[in-house]
Amino acid sequence: MTLITIINIDELYWMHGMGRGRKLESLNDFERALKNKYGIGQGLDYKPWLRVQDVKSKGTRSLIYGRKSQREHHMMSSIESELFYLAEFSNGVTDVREQFPILPLNYTQKIAKTLGIAHPKHPQTKEPIIMTTDQLLTIDSFQGTAYHAISVKPENDSKDLRVLEKIDIERVCWELLGVKFSYFTGNDVTRIQSSNLHWATSPFRENPISFSCDQINSALSIMTARQYFLEDLCNQLISMNITSHDDALLLIRFLIADKFIDVDLSTNISESGLVDVKHVADSAGGILYGAS
Incomplete structure (x- = not known):
């Protein structure tokens, strides 16, 4: 079973003035988010760069209280939730940090330029945005602590050239940092496994x-x-x-x-x-x- 993908930012419709949604359109917005510790920390103290109230996605959004982290995890689609239940249940996984930002901005811009791929932009302002990885796992073993970055997309999206381009930027960014990177599409087996784990663990969150x-x-x-x-x-x-x-x-x-x-x-x-x-x-x- 392969674990971990990048949020397709172009498929997210940003919310302005709706509920508690945050505006993430400019460098000033990004700096404010960092100052407020979004995308920073681990375990209980981690705050995802994107929350369910910040974006409107095509997928089924949900909040899942983590048994290991003791905080709410922000899932932007059902397949992200599927991966979360599988990852959290794994013995070696000690932390799952969702919607993890790849910083600084000029790092992803340089990688995109090197690959000859257009860097993701805000759909309205056309300004470059912070790229995120769907889930970053912390894995503890006898060899020490390691990280595994995972991009999550339905298998049908693997035929979309733009989706693949952005995943490629993400992959190179993590591999240059020495972090394992995977692309999780899910299948019938992982869906059933995840459903069983949801059923078993939901009363104990x-x-x-x-x-x-x-x-x-x-x-x-x-x-x-x-x-x-x-x-x-x-x-x-x-x-x-x-x-x-x-x-x-x-x-x-x-x-x-x-x-x-x-x-x-x-x-x-x-x-x-x-x-x-x-x-x-x-x-x-x-x-x-x-x-x-």
Whole structure:
């Protein structure tokens, strides 16, 4: 599975005086944004260069509260949300910074000129704009911390020459900085995987419910690596007084979300009513989970 693309600025219609939208038309606007720390920071402190209220896109915009970052992430399309759920769930990914600006402006301008590609401009003022990368991942491993810049576009857009030109500017900018760059288009499998992760993790984001160590360990003790009907598994949890009727399915979702059980994500769990368990953790480790 390939992760990470650049926002196609020409397909965004800038909002003026609408809600809390910001004006990003000139160098003065860019300097003001930087002064206000947009596009700066990491984790909880990061503020994306573009927010959903700043632009109107063709895609389905959404705010997703990050379990790792503990802040709202601004997604400009459904495919960006798809990638976010996959990236955030990855063990090595410690941070996802969306709508990340490639600075300074003259850096992207020089790269564009070298490539012989017109630099993106504001649709009304025709002034050069700050280019952004859809998602910049921070990845921690035994080798240390690394970054992965990802441009996100539907596969159909890969036939658009202008889209490809701007992705090329973005790619060269990141590669010259020593940062891995990828182009994420998504497919049927990643859509199902992301949908499952959305289903499993959504109750445990901004105001998560807690389960006790005893509840988790008891649930894990009755599970093995095999396929279950969700209804049967819920009834077993209820009959053994591990959890209430109302919270039985929620506990299963929690076990998936916090990786106490490893499940096959390639089949839609909520629609099929089946969960294929591949691995079960030994225990919860004697602590409370679920609370932030």
